[in-house]
Amino acid sequence: MILRDVTLIDGDEKWRGAIQYDPETGSITDVGDPSRDAEDEPVVSLPGRTVMPGLVDAHVHFSLSGEASVEDVVGMSDAELALVEARNARRTLEAGVTGVRAMGARDVDPELKRAVERGDVPGPRMVANCRSVTVTGGHGHHLGREIDGPWDARRAVREQLKRGADFVKFMTTGGVTTPGTEPDAVAVTDEELEAIVDEAHRRGVHAATHAHGAEGAKAAARAGVDTVEHGTFLDDEAIDLLLERDVTLVPTLSAPYHIVRNLDAATEESARKTRSVYERHIESFRAAVEAGVRVAGGTDAGTPFNAHGANAAEVAFMAEYGMTPLSAIRAMTETAAAAVGLEGSGTLEPGTHADLLVIDGDPAEDLTRLNDPAAVIKGGEVVAGALPDRE
Template identity: 45%
Template sequence: MKRTRARTRTGAGTAATSRATLVRAKLLLTSAGAKGVANGAVLVQDGRIKAVGARAPLERAAKGASVIDLPNATLMPGMINLHAHLDSLCGPDFLMQAIVISEANAVMVCVDSARRTLHAGVTTVRDLGTKYAAAIAVRDAINNGWTTGPRILSAGQLVCMTGGHGWFIAEEADGADEMRKKVRKNLKRGADCIKVIATGGVLTPGVEVGSPQLDPDELEIAVREAHKASKRVAAHAIGNQGIKNALRAGVDTIEHGCYLDDEAIKLFKKTGATYVPTLCAPHFLYAHLDEVPDYARRKTTEVYEAHRASFKRALRAGVPIVAGTDAGTPFNRHELYATELALMVALGMSTEQALEAATSGAARAAGLAAQTGSLEEGMAADLVALDGDPRKDINATMRVRGVMTRGLWTTPS
């Protein structure tokens, strides 16, 4: 791995003014929908974009800057994964792996997953639940310059009902008072968002995906507490009733959403919630059915087609759909992010829509649209260099030649 420090950091995380860096590429896409700029460039200083556009005028303005030359690459905004579990090794048995991991190991796995995530061209990752809230510590380590990785938004520990989906990595809460306490506990330790469990899930034995779990009043109190603190709420929701409970409670994103009907679509429209389908999760389970526990095999087979149909229904209806992979689930490795975009395109999205789902759309859903998701003056220097034009071939997003996260350039090994 080659790294170039395009900005200077101190241990306290304050950046001194550094030498500017000019990144030059064959093709520049400033946003998913923008017209491409041939021979484009981005001028970066102190972790931010100073100027962006055609190469020639930027070169004149950037006298003395160090140069990163990518004569065959396409430069576009860094991508965003809105659903990951950074403390997971992505092995076949999610439950056993979570039960045996130590707190110290969880931190180190998060560091490694963050590096893998970054090498996939992902400059922002939303962690929706680690067993010991380890992603919060790793987020801070990255922000302080102690290790390299993407911007992390962390939910801390997810919140489920007693025995609910993911109980082995969760805070369990029953009733409004306990929910209030658990949400506040996550906020106290520094969570950027809150994750709640509205239905059963595939990777927990003894629960059914169609069953509603947290009750409407519990979901409502979670949303109220999070929104009071200006934090967003993501709801794991597979079955239809739980999806509707979560949407009526006012959650900001529905994760998985495998059983959408017309009423659920109407609720998306009414509430303005965003859909994070996590197509990768069943995709990789389905590809390894023989290797996962029996209960996971049965439930994967159960949801697979309904999930794909729900995606198409939401797409047709114009529900905002953004990219999150659920990386950390079996065989769904952190470096395989771009598979989500390929699956979206295979199910009917245009390449431009998939790129928006991966950049500005996801930034909006996470409340980061003023910081990342497009290449504009003043925004964070989050960029990715790809081999090929992803508008013509979405698989170009799998061929990452370099990535810059808040001004720090890394070449995947």
């Protein structure tokens, strides 16, 4: 299959050309201006359109569906949770997100990942974990694994990997959505942090941490964490540490945006916490971008009012608050795929998955065009929208 006469966006480059992929193997075979004889191959011309890699969202919660209170989900059985997650995965894929890192709930996410890989349910390619590791009573404890002390922390990590987790997520600070925890307080001890990160790396998986406050981000960076989620109150020292330790920031600008716009419906506690963090979050992101911190796009989709399928808005937020449009696109394709370990995703390189978006017009000129792709292709198969008729 050849898509030609099209604008191609890959990394932070944009050019006119063509792309060829093999629907049988699901891989990209040539990029640029395929000159191979196309006699026995379908060709589609897409003048006025752009082809780019499918989005990769580095931070989603399929277990949550934008409820005002995360606690609504706690009472669900695993069966209910699995059905909800399958629906959210489908919505995400149809919106143009062909890869995600799913922050898990109980043991459902690795099962969902296997179901998607078998083709039983539609969804993006997934890197998934099980329970997040948190201190007793800490952020996310309802669906997480509570720990006390470094040996318990190691055991918690081992349990997650035994159950099929691809990475380890842990909570360094309190959170907006968990009552009784404060976003800028450091919840874990250095000994616990070191145990969690060391155990993850020993087993060859990456470690991601939820961290709002600067002290939490610093402690996690010192312990060797791979990605910092949110990074809401980063100061200069925290930014220097992220740079020095080669840590990727996943800013999740969508999360506070949606709560701030729904303060009337939010719980009183999450409204109070979000009001105080939103402006600071944007400043923190701007400063990190200016300093050159590596940023991967992630939405925190599923958190209050943050719907699955609205993921592309994160690209526009990153561009609004300091990145160029092409660097924001790169953050939510190539950089996100590399940060979460989704190999073969996020670029147009030959040999990688033919996970492609066909966009009307040029998204680099208008990022809102990403919200409604004309076609979503995963592994060489059109999974949403449609391509024009072949020539």
